[in-house]
Amino acid sequence: MSRFQSTRIAGLAPYTPGEQPKEQTYIKLNTNESPYPPAPSVLAALNREEGERLRLYSDPTASALRQALAETLDVAPENICVTNGSDEALSFAFMAFAEREVAFADITYGFYQVFAALYKLKAKLIPLKADFSIDPKDYMGLDMPCVIANPNAPTGLSLPLSDIEAILQANLKQLLIVDEAYVDFGGTSAVPLTKRYDNLLVVQTFSKSRALAGARLGFAVGNAALIQDLERVRYSTNPYNINRLSLLIGEAALSEKRYYEETCKRIIKTRAWTKDALSRLGFVCLDSAANFLFAKHPAYEGAALYRDLKARGILVRHFDAARIRDYNRITIGSEEEMERLIVVLKELLERQS
Numbered sequence: 001m002s003r004f005q006s007t008r009i010a011g012l013a014p015y016t017p018g019e020q021p022k023e024q025t026y027i028k029l030n031t032n033e034s035p036y037p038p039a040p041s042v043l044a045a046l047n048r049e050e051g052e053r054l055r056l057y058s059d060p061t062a063s064a065l066r067q068a069l070a071e072t073l074d075v076a077p078e079n080i081c082v083t084n085g086s087d088e089a090l091s092f093a094f095m096a097f098a099e100r101e102v103a104f105a106d107i108t109y110g111f112y113q114v115f116a117a118l119y120k121l122k123a124k125l126i127p128l129k130a131d132f133s134i135d136p137k138d139y140m141g142l143d144m145p146c147v148i149a150n151p152n153a154p155t156g157l158s159l160p161l162s163d164i165e166a167i168l169q170a171n172l173k174q175l176l177i178v179d180e181a182y183v184d185f186g187g188t189s190a191v192p193l194t195k196r197y198d199n200l201l202v203v204q205t206f207s208k209s210r211a212l213a214g215a216r217l218g219f220a221v222g223n224a225a226l227i228q229d230l231e232r233v234r235y236s237t238n239p240y241n242i243n244r245l246s247l248l249i250g251e252a253a254l255s256e257k258r259y260y261e262e263t264c265k266r267i268i269k270t271r272a273w274t275k276d277a278l279s280r281l282g283f284v285c286l287d288s289a290a291n292f293l294f295a296k297h298p299a300y301e302g303a304a305l306y307r308d309l310k311a312r313g314i315l316v317r318h319f320d321a322a323r324i325r326d327y328n329r330i331t332i333g334s335e336e337e338m339e340r341l342i343v344v345l346k347e348l349l350e351r352q353s
């Protein structure tokens, strides 16, 4: 801490990203990245000519990408705000729409707490049920904005669209932010509901299903007035928030619908295989609609399993937090990576008994 630190940042507990080791020696199942590369046309777009154009600023209106997103999502460009990762969309939304308090689940994406603290908002934590599912009734009649990750992280459980709509209807005077980072792995998107509900903002990312975590590209979808408010924050923060190359490859990614449907299908298939193999080893897995499994073993403490896997070259994510200490979040990697995971787990369990 410097002598100059402002009280504004003094009490912050920043987000802790999953480990990103420099050596490529680990099997990385800890940050929900895709095991597959971005689509071929995404890679082709990254040519020398575009590199040379980096001397120019990027398009602050992101008009080509917004147009392409609008067509993909069947909304209008004025319904979309493009951001530097969806974390930035969430940050802008907290800044734009939350006044004193914001509500979210006790077990969900860790960044909500961080943004609440950053913007001096009180966080109203709504406990998940004992089985880690969301009870929509707990979200009805709120007198503050609220954010729901659907599918939720790190549980992977998803809420049907009918429940999202029921929550919207019960909170017509409050904004609901739905974070759909994992929706392409088995959830149902609430984007169509943005046409009927002006109290709904949907946030999505290119990081997970589109294999572009390193490009930092996300977006928010909502009624045009909501988007104008987000744009007000964006133009007050960093109008060139997306670099030229990411704008370009985002557009290329949207033109590769088939490729990404295939990779998502493959990940879903690997998830089913992994869940089955884990169950045979005695693990309990929640029912995941995401590209990870949340699993615990009755004979293996969560933190110990994380440590022992790391020592064997496999990184998973352990959260040292109440209710979920026994669990690890395991990203679905390639078929080979998951086979290796199962072999290592078998060995660890045999050594234990």
Ligand SMILES: *Cc1c(COP(=O)(O)O)cnc(C)c1O
Residues within 6 Å of the ligand: 032, 084, 085, 086, 087, 088, 109, 149, 153, 179, 181, 204, 205, 206, 207, 213, 216, 217, 218
């Ligand atoms: C990964 C993730 C995000 C954000 O990812 P970006 O890379 O910033 O787009 C947002 N919400 C949840 C629940 C996530 O898991």
